[in-house]
Amino acid sequence: xxxxxxxxxxxxxxxxxxxxxxxxxxxxxxxxxxxxxxxxxxxxxxxxxxxxxxxxxxxxxxxxxxxxxxxxxxxxxxxxxxxxxxxxxxxxxxxxxxxxxxxxxxxxxxxxxxxxxxxxxxxxxxxxxxxxxxxxxxxxxxxxxxxxxxxx
Numbered sequence: 001x002x003x004x005x006x007x008x009x010x011x012x013x014x015x016x017x018x019x020x021x022x023x024x025x026x027x028x029x030x031x032x033x034x035x036x037x038x039x040x041x042x043x044x045x046x047x048x049x050x051x052x053x054x055x056x057x058x059x060x061x062x063x064x065x066x067x068x069x070x071x072x073x074x075x076x077x078x079x080x081x082x083x084x085x086x087x088x089x090x091x092x093x094x095x096x097x098x099x100x101x102x103x104x105x106x107x108x109x110x111x112x113x114x115x116x117x118x119x120x121x122x123x124x125x126x127x128x129x130x131x132x133x134x135x136x137x138x139x140x141x142x143x144x145x146x147x148x149x150x151x152x
């Protein structure tokens with residue numbers, strides 16, 4: 001027995017369910033990326049934190065000892081891994097700009113570290129939302145077409 005004989009020649013249900021599942025997958029992927037990159041904290045530091053010049057010294061491969069002086073004159077230092085996302089710390093080290101929380105200056109990251117993951121998460125979420133809205137349009141058009149055929 002064929003699919004069309006069983007369910008008729010109308011738009012099969014899977015044509016509406018598959019894009020919704022894909023949209024759900026895109027949104028879940030966006031959430032996972034946001035969690036892995038700690039996007040919330042990064043964005044809070046980038047957009048609500050203070051900025052300062054810092055010195056980055058190579059410690060190991062892709063690991064740097066970054067230190068800066070906050071507004072009160074206290075020196076803060078920690079090791080930061082330069083990952084694959086921008087802003088990358090130059091391999092020889094040097095001066096970089098950090099964003100830090102004024103109430104907790106030990107929480108700091110290279111300034112701009114939320115931009116790349118933020119854009120990626122936004123694009124994935126927008127793609128998922130677009131898929132859902134397109135499916136909604138298709139379903140509404142299908143319902144209208146059936147209603148118009150039944151009234152004739």
